[in-house]
Amino acid sequence: MSLWTSSISFARPSDFVPTFLRLAVLLSGIIIALSLLRRTPQDKAGNVVPPGPKGFPVLGVFLYLSKYPELSLHKWAKQYGSIYSFMIGDQRFVILSDPNVVKDILVTNGAIFSSRKEMFLKVQTILVHRGITASGYNETWRKHRRIAAKILTARAVATYTPAIEFEAKEMIRTLLVDGKAGAAAINPQPYASRFALNNNGHLRHPHRIHGVRPSRQGGATYLARVHQLIYHSPSLARNVTGAVSNAVDFFPLLRRFPNRMTSRAKKLHQDILDFNSPYLADIEARLKRGDDVPDCQAKTLLLTREEEELDDLDIIIMCGTLIIGGVETTASIQQWFAAHIAGCPDIQEKAQAELDRVCGRDRLPNADDEKDLPYLRAIAKEVARFHNPFWLGTPHMSTEDFAYRGSFIPKDTVVIGNTWTMHRDPMRHPDPYTFNPDRYANDKTPSADSAHLPDVMERDHWSFGIGRRICPGVILAEREVFLGLAHMLWAFKIAPIPGVPIDLKEYDGVSGCSPVPFVVRLTPRDASVAEVLGL
Numbered sequence: 001m002s003l004w005t006s007s008i009s010f011a012r013p014s015d016f017v018p019t020f021l022r023l024a025v026l027l028s029g030i031i032i033a034l035s036l037l038r039r040t041p042q043d044k045a046g047n048v049v050p051p052g053p054k055g056f057p058v059l060g061v062f063l064y065l066s067k068y069p070e071l072s073l074h075k076w077a078k079q080y081g082s083i084y085s086f087m088i089g090d091q092r093f094v095i096l097s098d099p100n101v102v103k104d105i106l107v108t109n110g111a112i113f114s115s116r117k118e119m120f121l122k123v124q125t126i127l128v129h130r131g132i133t134a135s136g137y138n139e140t141w142r143k144h145r146r147i148a149a150k151i152l153t154a155r156a157v158a159t160y161t162p163a164i165e166f167e168a169k170e171m172i173r174t175l176l177v178d179g180k181a182g183a184a185a186i187n188p189q190p191y192a193s194r195f196a197l198n199n200n201g202h203l204r205h206p207h208r209i210h211g212v213r214p215s216r217q218g219g220a221t222y223l224a225r226v227h228q229l230i231y232h233s234p235s236l237a238r239n240v241t242g243a244v245s246n247a248v249d250f251f252p253l254l255r256r257f258p259n260r261m262t263s264r265a266k267k268l269h270q271d272i273l274d275f276n277s278p279y280l281a282d283i284e285a286r287l288k289r290g291d292d293v294p295d296c297q298a299k300t301l302l303l304t305r306e307e308e309e310l311d312d313l314d315i316i317i318m319c320g321t322l323i324i325g326g327v328e329t330t331a332s333i334q335q336w337f338a339a340h341i342a343g344c345p346d347i348q349e350k351a352q353a354e355l356d357r358v359c360g361r362d363r364l365p366n367a368d369d370e371k372d373l374p375y376l377r378a379i380a381k382e383v384a385r386f387h388n389p390f391w392l393g394t395p396h397m398s399t400e401d402f403a404y405r406g407s408f409i410p411k412d413t414v415v416i417g418n419t420w421t422m423h424r425d426p427m428r429h430p431d432p433y434t435f436n437p438d439r440y441a442n443d444k445t446p447s448a449d450s451a452h453l454p455d456v457m458e459r460d461h462w463s464f465g466i467g468r469r470i471c472p473g474v475i476l477a478e479r480e481v482f483l484g485l486a487h488m489l490w491a492f493k494i495a496p497i498p499g500v501p502i503d504l505k506e507y508d509g510v511s512g513c514s515p516v517p518f519v520v521r522l523t524p525r526d527a528s529v530a531e532v533l534g535l
């Protein structure tokens with residue numbers, strides 16, 4: 001029987017017990033402290049582990065990273081320089097904050113720095129050692145990444161582009177209707193989430209949703225599950241998969257006791273199974289019947305399962321990984337764009353002048369226009385620089401001892417590229433705390449290519465990660481973000497609601513971030529908006 005026709009059940013979640021946890025932390029601490037006493041953080045040549053903040057006994061710096069961890073990393077980068085280290089529990093971290101150091105270590109020495117820590121929640125519990133994002137640097141990862149790469153090439157993305165253009169049109173059409181043509185305040189976040197989810201759906205196993213709120217969907221199982229994933233799982237995912245967000249990953253003794261994070265992780269694993277299994281079963285049945293199934297990830301995986309030796313869990317988790325990796329990230333950029341641009345009427349006007357020059361007012365922008373809309377592209381890059389959805393990225397892990405300019409990085413060290421500091425380096429980005437798309441005015445290089453420029457100081461930004469684990473979805477993500485932004489700016493004047501400020505600092509999540517809920521006024525720029533949208 002296929003896994004997607006059965007179900008996996010876990011123990012019932014139990015409540016978090018603070019006193020129990022405190023005791024457990026204490027016990028873990030004693031064990032860790034004893035083991036640390038035996039460690040010598042230097043190699044035979046005398047290279048030492050780079051200095052950094054000490055934090056608390058046992059806990060290390062864990063408590064400093066529970067909220068806005070990137071700000072702590074930034075503060076320490078100023079204090080300790082471009083390479084420093086700290087401990088959380090028994091795990092050593094090295095933080096790299098200079099683009100050249102990042103390149104030397106994570107790119108040039110990618111053979112040593114491309115693995116992942118076996119996080120208890122993300123790797124062992126949610127993704128059960130499958131998927132691409134969580135796997136160690138091994139043959140399974142190579143195989144899964146190669147398969148995913150096939151559906152994320154520029155050529156493949158070109159085939160999804162009409163669907164993305166359709167979804168972008170749907171996004172602005174529903175925003176126009178639900179926002180009562182500018183008469184009502186509206187939160188664009190669920191619309192951006194639906195845009196990202198439907199784009200992702202097209203490549204995973206073609207399905208789309210129509211509404212943006214669960215209550216409007218009635219009882220349809222598919223829609224209920226989609227909304228579960230949009231509205232609940234991403235935030236759960238963020239909280240249980242963050243690079244430094246939970247004690248259970250770093251204090252092993254805690255895993256012996258019932259706790260909320262482990263329960264959430266098991267639930268998310270089950271959600272991934274429940275959500276993907278019926279559609280995989282459906283596509284498998286259609287393929288067996290000889291039906292004409294559109295190209296998609298599920299079809300590719302099912303047709304190559306024997307040749308690639310994939311089991312059911314491989315297939316389900318790979319589909320799940322694409323949702324987790326591809327939806328909330330692109331949705332987050334769209335959301336930050338809307339939140340930020342509302343306060344920048346001058347930037348909107350400049351972008352709209354460019355759009356009107358290239359597309360006119362009788363048609364919507366499309367992917368072919370991108371090359372002629374450099375200011376639009378610059379806005380997309382500036383949003384990613386200013387509001388990276390993952391400031392800590394997905395940490396890499398070293399698989400061998402390594403020495404670099406007198407610093408010793410032991411095997412099994414978690415290594416993080418400190419994107420907050422790099423994105424705010426005044427040498428690379430003058431006046432870094434100002435949102436200014438003009439800084440990318442002459443940057444015509446797509447992010448996928450920018451990551452491979454010989455001079456790393458020319459790279460646009462680091463939001464898509466680093467080295468051999470760099471985001472394989474970057475071409476698709478750029479296409480989605482560009483089309484989403486272009487449609488929004490073509491259609492609307494985006495303005496804040498007087499007396500209702502938009503919080504650009506506060507955000508949801510501790511690993512990935514999107515803005516806290518906000519509202520804007522979306523006024524159609526002229527009568528042609530409704531006409532072109534067929535309203």
Ligand code: HEM
Pocket residue numbers: 132133134145148200321322325326327329330333389390393394395396463464465466467468469470471472473474476477481
């Ligand atoms: C704006 C949108 C996106 C951002 C900012 C983003 C960012 C990232 C980052 C920072 C990583 C970790 C890279 C590293 O380890 O150095 C990553 C990995 C990954 N991303 Fe994305 N991503 C985006 C969109 C997508 C999309 C659209 C997909 C696919 C549909 C995707 C699939 C993946 C996968 C599978 C990995 C794991 C790669 C590996 O471990 O080898 N991402 N992404």
